[in-house]
Amino acid sequence: MKLSDLTRRRAEWLRGTAPMGHVVISSRARLARNLAGMPFLSRCSPEQLSEIAERLRRTLGKVGLPGETFYADVEAADPLDRQLLVERHLISRQQADAKGPRGVAVASGEAVAVMVNEEDHLRVQVLRAGLQLDSCYAELRRLDALLEGHLTFAFSSRFGYLTACPTNVGTGLRVSVMLHLSALKMTGEIEKALRAARDMHLAVRGLHGEGTEPTGDLFQVSNQVTLGKSEVEIISEFRDQIVPGIIEYERRAREALLKNRRIALQDRISRAGAVLRSARLISSEETMFLLSQLRLGLSLELVDGIGLETINELSLMVQPAHLQRLTGREMSPAERGEARADLVRKRLSAGGKAGSGNGGG
Amino acid sequence: MKLSDLTRRRAEWLRGTAPMGHVVISSRARLARNLAGMPFLSRCSPEQLSEIAERLRRTLGKVGLPGETFYADVEAADPLDRQLLVERHLISRQQADAKGPRGVAVASGEAVAVMVNEEDHLRVQVLRAGLQLDSCYAELRRLDALLEGHLTFAFSSRFGYLTACPTNVGTGLRVSVMLHLSALKMTGEIEKALRAARDMHLAVRGLHGEGTEPTGDLFQVSNQVTLGKSEVEIISEFRDQIVPGIIEYERRAREALLKNRRIALQDRISRAGAVLRSARLISSEETMFLLSQLRLGLSLELVDGIGLETINELSLMVQPAHLQRLTGREMSPAERGEARADLVRKRLSAGGKAGSGNGGG
Numbered sequence: 001m002k003l004s005d006l007t008r009r010r011a012e013w014l015r016g017t018a019p020m021g022h023v024v025i026s027s028r029a030r031l032a033r034n035l036a037g038m039p040f041l042s043r044c045s046p047e048q049l050s051e052i053a054e055r056l057r058r059t060l061g062k063v064g065l066p067g068e069t070f071y072a073d074v075e076a077a078d079p080l081d082r083q084l085l086v087e088r089h090l091i092s093r094q095q096a097d098a099k100g101p102r103g104v105a106v107a108s109g110e111a112v113a114v115m116v117n118e119e120d121h122l123r124v125q126v127l128r129a130g131l132q133l134d135s136c137y138a139e140l141r142r143l144d145a146l147l148e149g150h151l152t153f154a155f156s157s158r159f160g161y162l163t164a165c166p167t168n169v170g171t172g173l174r175v176s177v178m179l180h181l182s183a184l185k186m187t188g189e190i191e192k193a194l195r196a197a198r199d200m201h202l203a204v205r206g207l208h209g210e211g212t213e214p215t216g217d218l219f220q221v222s223n224q225v226t227l228g229k230s231e232v233e234i235i236s237e238f239r240d241q242i243v244p245g246i247i248e249y250e251r252r253a254r255e256a257l258l259k260n261r262r263i264a265l266q267d268r269i270s271r272a273g274a275v276l277r278s279a280r281l282i283s284s285e286e287t288m289f290l291l292s293q294l295r296l297g298l299s300l301e302l303v304d305g306i307g308l309e310t311i312n313e314l315s316l317m318v319q320p321a322h323l324q325r326l327t328g329r330e331m332s333p334a335e336r337g338e339a340r341a342d343l344v345r346k347r348l349s350a351g352g353k354a355g356s357g358n359g360g361g
Numbered sequence: 362m363k364l365s366d367l368t369r370r371r372a373e374w375l376r377g378t379a380p381m382g383h384v385v386i387s388s389r390a391r392l393a394r395n396l397a398g399m400p401f402l403s404r405c406s407p408e409q410l411s412e413i414a415e416r417l418r419r420t421l422g423k424v425g426l427p428g429e430t431f432y433a434d435v436e437a438a439d440p441l442d443r444q445l446l447v448e449r450h451l452i453s454r455q456q457a458d459a460k461g462p463r464g465v466a467v468a469s470g471e472a473v474a475v476m477v478n479e480e481d482h483l484r485v486q487v488l489r490a491g492l493q494l495d496s497c498y499a500e501l502r503r504l505d506a507l508l509e510g511h512l513t514f515a516f517s518s519r520f521g522y523l524t525a526c527p528t529n530v531g532t533g534l535r536v537s538v539m540l541h542l543s544a545l546k547m548t549g550e551i552e553k554a555l556r557a558a559r560d561m562h563l564a565v566r567g568l569h570g571e572g573t574e575p576t577g578d579l580f581q582v583s584n585q586v587t588l589g590k591s592e593v594e595i596i597s598e599f600r601d602q603i604v605p606g607i608i609e610y611e612r613r614a615r616e617a618l619l620k621n622r623r624i625a626l627q628d629r630i631s632r633a634g635a636v637l638r639s640a641r642l643i644s645s646e647e648t649m650f651l652l653s654q655l656r657l658g659l660s661l662e663l664v665d666g667i668g669l670e671t672i673n674e675l676s677l678m679v680q681p682a683h684l685q686r687l688t689g690r691e692m693s694p695a696e697r698g699e700a701r702a703d704l705v706r707k708r709l710s711a712g713g714k715a716g717s718g719n720g721g722g
Binding site for chain 1: 624625627628631632634635636638639640641642643699702
């Protein structure tokens, strides 16, 4: 498969209907694992890096990852394709920018991605639409067992799984949700909510995780501490207390907006749709911001004729690498601004009605 | 006539087709006159003020001003009606805010307004659409002669007509044009152009003259010096050199924009229309700004389905007093924001197609 063909696929986690989809864009769980008997990557010789990459690539090819599977050689990929993988959340920006032998196995409609030679030898990720932490975790455990059938991981009976960075030692598990907190943003309560999250040792980040700023009111919230807590504890605290708490905050903020500032809300949402449908030049930041308003409008039933699926897809498509692969040529930022506006305009007038519905909740 | 009925009338100078209407919104000429044998207003007793106001009101009623004529007693008018007269350029903000007996005679489809007891005993104004300084001046002379048939004005053979403020002494004539300079604004050359205008002793002001800031790229440019120049000199320099010079500046800036920044231009104009058609809350500043973009788009033939007449009318209607008189009730700024958005939305979707055309060339 050519990596640029990814732009023509619809990732499973982008579908429009999902549990708590009105606030939770996606759920993710990932494990960090390292091969026993091999040094951590920072201490590997070039030969060892190649050996690990080759061995894991071969293993991943035969363990039977779910669904259609492909392996992307990130080292050999050109920069635009690397960026494409980042935009689709299949690899981290760190892995894209790193050097040396590295890759990713993608399976199950992009719900599963296994990064090879990122920070650890293996990073296994399961990504699903809406609030599906349980299902992500169950799948992750299944994949972990599958891999352990073929590989021996570095493990200490005292510390648990050993990882390159001490914050991952123990379970090696990190869970996160991508939340759409636009009402909290609009009412100015977002800082309070995020402070509370940080007090609970959660990391709050932007769309592409570590080192990225929130755009379009999308916040990635993830657990920080892995050591000393069981996987079950991590998952259940996050799922049963933390995430529902933030969702409830956002729900109340939306209710308050509807009650007290309905016209201002309608104004924002109506303008957002109008600008997206009429712009001839638009940055990806502005697009994300306006799509975010539409997303809010949709969940409050203030928007007609656009489906959440369209908003999800556009959020992906308007990013630089997607845009350039979709149009089939490299473009300057100014050219991208024009192509982006054209894409959004067409999509919102033509395909905008497909995939309506805003999830349970 | 009730003053609030003004909102239902279309002033002559708002029509969509006018000479140089693509840049010149309107032309105005006015004379300042004072009655011989009476002190200037600042030195009048209350009795003298009443006497002047009464005498001039009576005279204006019988001289035969052109067309349907009415006299508004500004002192007796309620604040909203005074504001309405200001918004229609029939009285100055100074006269609206002043105290004591004062008024205005309005004639000829609002092309003629004669203020009584503003800064001088009489201020005679002729206002027309587009670049029509000659016609304004001719009408002003005719009205001056008409009034001199009934009144004796303070005149010195050395200084000319005597006025309360020395800057008006001499001819008492001021001519001005309201210019739409949005391309110069967009290219950043506006400051240079305005500096040049000021170097030529011109005053550059906002929509409502003295003390107002330019909004929506509309600039009022007027002569400053009256003393020592004949009326004919003032008019002809202004008409033949200054105004055409500025128009030419603006024309070149528009050409350059079309050539070098066509997409950015289309983007702005397209967004402006979309926001005006979709907003639920909008300030008058934003409305003027966006209407200004549409006006530019219209003159560059980048906008379809809206006439210049509609833009002119909306520019008037969205102002606070018009809005409140149109809806028939006093409103808070927030309520006005909503009513304004409703008005604009309806007007641009329904009546938007009437009165197309952007004037000569």
